[in-house]
Amino acid sequence: MSAIDQADQAPSQPERATLGGDTQSRWEQFALALFIVVPFVAFLAAIPVAWGGWLGWSDVLITFVMYAITLHGVTVGYHRLFTHKAFKPNRAVKITLAILGSMAIEGPVARWVADHRKHHKYSDRDGDPHSPWRYGNSLGGLVKGFVWAHFGWLFDPEQTPQQKYAPDLLKDRDLVRISRLFWMWVLVSILLPPAAGFLLTWSWQGAATAFFWGTVVRIGLLHHVTWSINSICHTLGERPFTSRDFSGNVWWLAIPSGGESWHNLHHADPTSARHGVKRWQFDTSARVIWIMEKFGWVRDVRWPTPERIAAKTAPRQPA
Known part of the structure; x- marks a missing residue:
């Protein structure tokens, strides 16, 4: 029985939200708008700023590293581990992924899950x-x-009730503490x-440009890539696997999303640790899980098998 089904059958419990309740306050909405608008404006300004010489090797390095670790904190941690239980980590990995996912600034882990x-x-x-089909299938x-x-x-x-949809996370003291x-x-x-x-440049200009690229632009890019899985991947893309929705595979989002845009397979088989199941389908999140498994840091990884993939590819039989 899934965590969601167990939650639906569980009796009502006292609310124990980790950060923010089940109703969003005006202050939360203001802070959210700030974290959407400012990085987006910076993202639009990125090309002229780079053209003006305000982009150095240290900025590229810092932005790439920060994007990679926060992206995989969401894709490997928030998504494949905490939401879908695609593998079992040791405590250090669990805590690290929860912190890195939090640093993506997409909300506390319990709320996201x-x-x-x-x-x-x-x-x-x-x-x-967040379905793009919420208002029908007309153009408007x-x-x-x-x-x-x-x-x-x-x-x-x-807001989605955390006690109903993430009761397992609210029982984990590490995750509750990290969320708070x-x-x-x-x-x-x-x-x-x-x-x-x-520290890399020993200059305040180096700190300022690193803040622009490694903080503001990186947050904006990561947010819009993540949100694109909700919007683009549920509107466009190929659908080679059987699912109950409009989830599609969008190949050009595969690298920036860490493999999350192989979205049709994910909705056909949500607990799979790998979403890009073909050799040419880049899925860096699956590679991170594979490396951790080789080091013995995670176990019981739910890798897709040929039989499992074939079963998801077969057309659904009429009821």
Whole structure:
């Protein structure tokens, strides 16, 4: 029985949200808007800033490293581990992935997991928190739905109940503590790039450019790539596997998303540790899990087998 099904059958328990309740406050909405607008403006300004000479080797290095570790904190940690239990980690790996995922600034782990589990339960149907088909399949409806799926849903005052959709995480003291300290991981994520830029260049200009690229641009890029899985990958793409929704594979998002854009297989087989199941389908998140397994840091990895893939490829039989 899945964690969601168990939650649905469980009796009502006292609310024990890790950070933020089940109703979003105006302050949270303001902070959210700030973290959307500022990185987006910086992202638009990135090309003229780079052209003006405000991009050095240290900026490239810091941005790449920060993007990689926070991206995989979300894809390997928040998504494949905490949401879908695709593998079992040791405690150090669990804590590290929860912190790195928090540094992506996409919300505390318990809230993120609750949203995503609800998405899978109602994918592209009534109840899905971020389906682009929310307003119908007309052109106007799809445009409105695309904006909603990309980031509009984040401002919905009614939040997904964590006690109902992530009860297992709320019982984990490590994850509760990390979720409650989300504000601290946000500060680390913001301040680490300029600190690294200063130490690498020994100049305040190096710190300033590292902040622009490694903090602001990196956050904006990572957020929009993540949101694109909700919007683009549920509107466009190939659908070679059987699923109950409109999830599709979008190849050009594979590298920046860490393999998450092989989304059709994921919705056909959510607990699979690898989403890109063909040799040419890049999935760096699966490679990270593979490396951790080789070091003995994770176990019981749910790798896709040929038989499992074939079963998902076969057409669904009529009821």
